[in-house]
Amino acid sequence: MTSPRAAGPATSPLSLDPRESVTGILLALGGLVLVGGAAAYAAALAAHSLTGGGRATASSEHLAEYLGGLATTGSLDGAWRAAYDVTPPATWATAGLLLVLVSLLAVGVWGVSLLRGRFTAGHSGGRSCGEAEAAAWATAKDEKRLTVPRDPADRPFRLVAGRSRTTKRLLAAEDCISAVAFGPNGSGKTAGLILPNTIEWAGSVVMTTAKPQDLTAVLAAHAGRRTWVIAPGGAPGVPTAGWSPVDYAEDPETADRMAGWMVDASGMTGDVRARPWNAQARKYLKGLLLAANVSGRGISGFVEWAYDGELASAEVGEILEQAGHDEALREYRSTWRIHEEGKGSVMFTAFGLADTYNRPGVRQACSRSDLTPADLLGPEPAMLLLVTPQSEVERFTPYFTALLSAIVHEAETRAAHTGGPVNPRLLLALDEAGNVFRYPRLPHLLTTARGNGVQLLLAYHDIAQIEHLYGGRDVARTVLSNAKMRLLLPGVGDIDTLRYFSDLLGHTTVGAVSRQTGPDGRRSSSETDHREALAPVHLLQQLPAGHAVLVYENLPGTRVTLRMWFRDRRLRSLVRPLDQKPSSTAISTPRRPGEAA
Template sequence: MGSIFNAFTPGATSERPDDEDDVLVESIEEDNPTSASSSNTIPQPDGGTAMDEDSWARRDVHGRHDSTSDDMMEVHEPIMAWWHDFQRHGVGRFIMEHTAIIRDAAEPETNGLTILWAPVLAIGIPLTILPVIFAGRLGWIIAAPMLVATLAGLLMSAIFWVAWRNDKQRNADALNTRKGFMTAHEVASAYGPRQLVRRAPRFLPATAARLKARGLQLSPWDAGVLMGHAHGVEVWATVEQPLYCVGPARMGKTRNYVLPLVMGAPGPVIATSTRRDIIDQTKSMRESGWQGSDGLRHRGGTCWVFDPVGIARGNPAHSLNWSPVDGCEDPHVARRRAADLTATTGLSGDNATWRNSAGAIMQALLHAAALKPGGSIEDVYQWSRSFSAAQQAAKILEDAAIDPKYERQRADGEIAVDWNMELEALKLDDAKMKGNKWYGVAQAMQALGEPKVRRALSVAHDDPNRFQIDKFLKSHDTIYLLSEFRNTDGDDLPGIGGFVSMFLTSVVEEARKLAAGSVGMGKLEPPVALILDEIANISKWSMLPQVITAGSGDGIWATAIYQSRSQARSSYGEDTEREMWDSSQKWLLGGISSTQDLKEISDLLGTRQVRRKETTHEGMKIEYGHVTDRIEDKPVLAMDEARDIPEDMALYLSGRNRGAIVNLIPPEKRDWKPIAEEDRL
C-alpha cells in the first residue's frame, strides 16, 4: 500500500512501525530510485528554487511555513482548536497513547497524509469490497455508504493534514508521542501525585506528624507544585530537590513556569524579578489565599515589596522595612554581607586584591553601624564618602574593644575588636593606595547615592518595626524583590543587586538557624521557596551554589532560572555550574541557542532505534522494487528539536529517570480563584 501512495504522492515517504513492545523501534519506509527519478520537487511560495517535499515538511514543522490566506486561516484555527481538545480525552487520548498513527505522521521525515490515509483505507476498502463479493446486488446497497464514508474520511484526513502539517501542534504531537521519553506509567511512578504523597513523609516528617495528629493526610500541595501533564498524568515538582530552569526570553517562562511556582509553593515565598508583572498576577491571591479547581484552599499572607529603585512606580510601593545593618553586630554576618556588596563592584582577576580590601573596609563599616545605637545603612553611606568620615566608624569599633558592656561579647568572639585597624591603616597609605582600596567601597555604595534608595533602606537596626526574617520564615507570606538589570559589562546598575544578595543571604542564614533548632530532621517545614527569576541579570549571589547543592536539607527550596546555562557559568565557573546542574531537577524550555547546551541535552537523552524499509527500484516500475530493512539509531531529541520545543511545553530531567515531555499548564487554565474575606480561615 505504501508504494501505491508513494507513486500517488511524488517524493513522499511513509512510516510503517512494527509493533514491538519490548524494543524501542520505529519503522519508516522510503523509496530510493537508483537509475531514474520522478518529479520529487515542489515550488517555493516565492517562486524560487524548488525543494523536495520532505524538506518542505521539515521546514513547516520547525516554524518556517509558507504564507496562508485569510480564508485558510479561518479554517485552520478551529481545526487545531478541535484537535487540541479531542486528543485530551476519550478516543483522541487512545489514538495518541495506544496507536502509532499520530507518532508516525508527526515525524518530520514523513509525509503524514499517507499515514493518515492508511487506517481509513484499511477499514474502508474491506467494508466496501466484501459486501459486493459476498452479497451480490444487496452488497452494492451496503457498499455505497461505505464508499462514501471512506471518501469522506480521506477528504477529512486531507483537510486535517493541510491544517496540521504547518502548525506548531504537529511538533508538539511528535514530542508527546515519541518513543524514548517517559511513558505514562513511568511519569506516574516518578512525578505523579500519589508517588509524591507516598514519599513526602521522608522529607517532610514534621508536617506529616502534625497533620496526622489532626486526623488529616498529606496532599501533594504540601510537598510540591503541579507543573503540567505528560501523557495525561499530572507532573509535580517536589520540594525535596532544587530546580534549575533554562528558558530564554519570550518563551513563556514567567507565564508557564514562574507564576505556578509562586502561587503553588507550600510555604513562604521570595521571588526575584526585573519587572512588575509577577506582582500584578500573583500578589492579590497570595494575600487573600486562593482555591483551585481541585477544591483545596491555599493560605494567604502578607505580601512585601522590595523596590527601592521604583520599578513598580510606587504601585505597589516599597514596603519591606528591612535594615541591611540588622544582624551585623555579629562579625560573621557583617563579613558575609560585605562580600555580597563588593561582589557587585566588577573587581575581579587582577583587581581581586582591591575587592578583598574593599570587603575588609565594608565589613568594618557595617559592624560599626550595627554597634551604634540607631545605626543604619545611612551611617555606612556617610562613612564611605571619605577617609576622614570613616574614622568615625573606627572610633566606634575602638570604643567597643574596651567598653565594659561588650565584655561578654568580646570574650565569646562576638565582636571584632581589631577591625578598626583596617580603617586606621588608611592613615598610613599614600593617595594611590587609598584610592585603590576605596574604589570598591564607593562602587558598592553607589546605589545609595540616590536619595529615594537610601531612604528606603535606612532602617535602624534596632527599630522595633523593622522586618523580622524569623517571623517571615514561619508564615505563608510573600516577598517580591525587584531590581534593575546589571550593566552589560557585569556591573550592577547602580548596585541594587548587591542589596538583593544581602537580603537573600540574611534569609538563608536565618533559615539555617531555625532549621537547626526545629523538630523532625532539623529543617524548615514547609520550606521557604526562593524563586530566583532573572537572578543572573540582578546579581551574582555568592551563596546560590551552596543553596542549590545543599539548601534542601535545611528547608530552603531554591529555583534558579536562567536564560542560558552560560549565564551561570560566567557567574560561578563551569565546575560550580555543573554541580548546580547535577544537583537539580532540570526544566528546559524551547529557544535555547547554545550548541554546547543543545548537544548535551541530546546526548543526555540517548538514542532510539528506527527501522527503515527502503524500496529501491529501476525506472518507473515500482512493482519490481527491492525492499530492504535496516535499523539505525537516531537521537531521542535532536539538537534542532530541543531548540524548537513549543512555548507551552518543557523537557523535564531529574535523577536517573528518562526525560519527560511536559505540557505546562498556563495560568488561564488553572482556575485560580481568590478566597473571599468572609470565607478565609
C-alpha cells in the same frame, strides 16, 4: 529507494523476496506436520505398550507407513492399522500421551527462552543492547513518580513543572527538590512557573519579579499572610517595605558576614588573583557597616564613608573605638597599611558597592528595616516580594543578593539548631535569578538546601548567563547537576544550552528500509539502523509556546505544558477577585530598626 521505518531494535538487514517467503512458509508448515506426525507415532507406540498390547517394533518403515495411513484415513486408528497388523491402542490413551509430549516440548522451549533472556539481562543491565542504548520519551509508567493530585493541599512543598503531554496529569518534583529553568523573556517562565508555584506554596516564600503587575495575583492568593514588598524601582498602588544591610550588622560577627556577602555580590571575585584584595575589602566593609550601625548613621553614613575612603578613617576609627570594637578597628585600619595597588583594589570594590546603595531607590529601601530574615521562618507562613527595576538591573544585584543571602543563612542556622529542615518549607522563587542572586556558594546551596528545608526555583536565560555569573563552564555544570529538576522553555537561542539538553536526552535508533529490483526482476529489501538525537537541537529551539522539556533526576525526558496562571481555572480561583486592589492589611506594618517583630 529508501524509506524510514519506526524506531526500534535492529532487525535482519536482509528481507526475502515475497515468492521466496511463501516457499519458506510452506516448507515450515510441512516440517511442522512431519514433527506432529512423528509425535503421534511415538505416542501411539507408548500407548500400545501401556495398555497391554505388547511392544511394537519402531522403525523408519513403520513410521512412513504410519504417516501415510494418517494422511489417507485421517484417523489415529487407521494410521496404526496401516503400519501394524495388530489391534490399535485406545484412542484416548494415544491422544493423552500426545498432549503430554507436546506440553513437555512447549515447556522445554519456554524454559530455554527464559534462561536465554536471563543470561542476556545479566550481561546488559536487564535489557538487550539495542534497548539499553536507545533513548525514549518518558511513558506514563515513568511519570508515575512525579504525578501529583490537582489540589495543592494534597501535594505541599512540591514544585510543579506543568502538565504531562502524555497523561495530562500534573508533574511535580519531590519534597525539597530544587529546580532550574531556562527561558528568555516571553517564554512563560514567570506566568507558567514562578507565579503558579508561588500562588500554591503552603510555606513561606520569597519571590522576585521584574513586573510590578505580577504582584496582584500573588497578593490576592495570600491575602492573609504577613507580606513585605521591596521595590527599589517602585510598585504603583502597593505599599512597600524596606530592609537595610546596616541594620543587620549589629555586632562584629554579623557585620563580617554581611561584608562577605557584599563582596561576593560585587562581581569582583571572579579573578583568583584578586582574592587577597577581596579578603581585605571584607575587613574594610566590616568596619564601615559596624560604624554605620552603632552611630545610627545608617546607609547614608556607609555610602559617605565608602566614597571618602581614607579621608573618613579618623571618624570611622573613633566610632569603632568608642563602641569597644577594637578587633574591627584593627582590621579596618589595616587597609591603609597595604601598598597602593592593593589599596586601590579595595577601594574599587567599595566604590562599586557605594554606587549601588547610593541610588535613590535602594537608598530609600535601606532607610529602614521592616523585616528580619527570621520573620520568614516562623511557624506561620510569610511572604517577601522583591521587584527588580527593569533598567540597569545589574546595579541593584548586590542589594538583592545581600538580602537573599541573609535569609538563606538564617534558614541554614535554624535547621542546624533544630536538627532538621525548617518547617514549613521556604521557597525562593527567583525570576531573573541571574540579576538578583549573585551567590558564589550556589552549587553548595543546591546540595545542602534539601536538608535545610529550602527549595529554589531559579529562572535563567541560558547556561551562558550562569557561566558569566560564576566564572566558567565547570561551575555552571555543577549548578545544573545539583538541581534535580531541569526545564527548557521555548525560545532559547544559546547553542550550548540546547546542546546540553539534547545530549542529556540521549539518542534513539531510527531505521530505514531500502527496496531494490535486480536485473532479473527479482525484488529485495534491506533494513539499516542509525542513531540520532531524541531531541535534536533545532527542534528544541523550535519548542511551541507554552511547552517545555523536563529532565528530572534519572528519569527519561518528559514533555510538559506550562500552567499559565491566567488560563488555569484552578489557579485563577485562588487569586480571585483580580479586579480588587490589594488592601493595605495584606502588607505588614513597617517597624523601626530594633523594634521587636
